[in-house]
Amino acid sequence: MATNKFSFENKLGEGGYGPVYKGVLVNKQEIAVKKLSKASTQGFEEFKNEVTLTAKLQHVNLVRVLGFCIERDEQMLIYEYMPNKSLDFYLFDSARRFLLDWKKRVHIIEGITQGLLYLQEYSRLTIIHRDLKASNILLDNEMKPKISDFGMAKIFSKDEHEANTGRIVGTYGYVPPEYVKKGLYSTKSDVYSFGVLILQIISGKKNACFYGLNEDLNLLEYAYDSWKSGKGKEFMDPSLDDTVSSCKLIRCLQIGLLCVQENAADRPSILEVSSMLKSESAALTIPKIPAFSTKRNGDERTKSQLQLENCSINDTTLSQMEAR
Structure with a gap:
C-alpha cells in the first residue's frame, strides 16, 4: 500500500541488492523500501547483516533502518527516506x-x-x-x-x-x-x-x-x-x-x-x-x-x-x- 504495489512511478533506483521504492505510511511518514531482487547475488546473510548493524548504529551521518520484512521468499528493508537521492x-x-x-x-x-x-x-x-x-x-x-x-x-x-x-x-x-x-x-x-x-x-x-x-x-x-x-x-x-x-x-x-x-x-x-x-x-x-x-x-x-x-x-x- 505504501508503495502503491511497488509501482514504477515510485521507483527510486536499483542497486546490487535490488530495486528501491518510495513509500508513504498511513501516518504520512515517507519511507524508502529496498526489495531483494531474485537475480541479486546478495542474500539472507547480507540482509541480516544490514538489519543487525543498522539497528545498533545511531549517527546523524548514517541512514537509519526503520524496519524489515521477511515473508515467503520476499526480503525487504525499510529506510528513512532521503529526498535528495544519492x-x-x-x-x-x-x-x-x-x-x-x-x-x-x-x-x-x-x-x-x-x-x-x-x-x-x-x-x-x-x-x-x-x-x-x-x-x-x-x-x-x-x-x-x-x-x-x-x-x-x-x-x-x-x-x-x-x-x-x-x-x-x-x-x-x-x-x-x-x-x-x-x-x-x-x-x-x-x-x-x-x-x-x-x-x-x-x-x-x-x-x-x-x-x-x-x-x-x-x-x-x-x-x-x-x-x-x-x-x-x-x-x-x-x-x-x-x-x-x-x-x-x-x-x-x-x-x-x-x-x-x-x-x-x-x-x-x-x-x-x-x-x-x-x-x-x-x-x-x-x-x-x-x-x-x-x-x-x-x-x-x-x-x-x-x-x-x-x-x-x-x-x-x-x-x-x-x-x-
Missing part, C-alpha cells in the same frame, strides 16, 4: 552538478568523515563498510550526507586490525589493491574508498574513465599529476566558480591522494583525515604515486593491463562491477 545523482550529471557548490561539497566531505569516524573510532565496535562509493552516500532534505548500505560491512573488535577473506566484494574503482590482490581488509580499506570519493567530489569525475592530454591517466594518476605539477585548479570540477578557495581545494586534493596510497600503512587513519580537514595550517605528508598507477618505477603498462589488474587478480573477482 551523491552520484549530482556529481556526474552535467546539469545537476551545478547544484553542488563548493560550500556544499566541503560540507558533504566533512559529513562523510564524521560518519566514518563514528564507525571506526566512536562506536562500541569497529565497523568496516567495504562498499563506500558515491551511490551509497544519500542526501537528506538539507543535503546532509548519510552513509547507506551496510550489507557488505564487517565488524571488528577494538583490538583487531586486519582480516582476510576469500570472497572479494565491493565496486570497481573504489577497492584498494591489498583487498583485490590478497583479500586483506582493514579500516584503511574504507580510507582508500573515501580518498577516491574526495577526488570525485572535488573534480566531478568518474573513476572508470581516462584523463589528461593523451587520455591515458586514470582518475588517481590524473589527480596526482595535477597536484605534482602545481595545476590542482585544473583538476577542479569546471562547474565550480572562481570564488572557490584554492588553498582548501589543493588541501582536499592532497588529502585524497594520501588516502589512496598503494600501501595501507602509508594511508592516514580516519582520525588523522578529520584533523587534516579541520586544520588548514598543519603541514601534510607528501603523497607518493597512488595505487593502480600505470607508471610505477619506470614500468609502463597498457590500459587493458590496468583494467585487468583492477578487476581480477589471483582468481579473486569483484562481485559488483559498476562504472561509477
Whole structure:
C-alpha cells in the first residue's frame, strides 16, 4: 500500500541488492523500501547483516533502518527516506552538478568523515563498510550526507586490525589493491574508498574513465599529476566558480591522494583525515604515486593491463562491477 504495489512511478533506483521504492505510511511518514531482487547475488546473510548493524548504529551521518520484512521468499528493508537521492545523482550529471557548490561539497566531505569516524573510532565496535562509493552516500532534505548500505560491512573488535577473506566484494574503482590482490581488509580499506570519493567530489569525475592530454591517466594518476605539477585548479570540477578557495581545494586534493596510497600503512587513519580537514595550517605528508598507477618505477603498462589488474587478480573477482 505504501508503495502503491511497488509501482514504477515510485521507483527510486536499483542497486546490487535490488530495486528501491518510495513509500508513504498511513501516518504520512515517507519511507524508502529496498526489495531483494531474485537475480541479486546478495542474500539472507547480507540482509541480516544490514538489519543487525543498522539497528545498533545511531549517527546523524548514517541512514537509519526503520524496519524489515521477511515473508515467503520476499526480503525487504525499510529506510528513512532521503529526498535528495544519492551523491552520484549530482556529481556526474552535467546539469545537476551545478547544484553542488563548493560550500556544499566541503560540507558533504566533512559529513562523510564524521560518519566514518563514528564507525571506526566512536562506536562500541569497529565497523568496516567495504562498499563506500558515491551511490551509497544519500542526501537528506538539507543535503546532509548519510552513509547507506551496510550489507557488505564487517565488524571488528577494538583490538583487531586486519582480516582476510576469500570472497572479494565491493565496486570497481573504489577497492584498494591489498583487498583485490590478497583479500586483506582493514579500516584503511574504507580510507582508500573515501580518498577516491574526495577526488570525485572535488573534480566531478568518474573513476572508470581516462584523463589528461593523451587520455591515458586514470582518475588517481590524473589527480596526482595535477597536484605534482602545481595545476590542482585544473583538476577542479569546471562547474565550480572562481570564488572557490584554492588553498582548501589543493588541501582536499592532497588529502585524497594520501588516502589512496598503494600501501595501507602509508594511508592516514580516519582520525588523522578529520584533523587534516579541520586544520588548514598543519603541514601534510607528501603523497607518493597512488595505487593502480600505470607508471610505477619506470614500468609502463597498457590500459587493458590496468583494467585487468583492477578487476581480477589471483582468481579473486569483484562481485559488483559498476562504472561509477
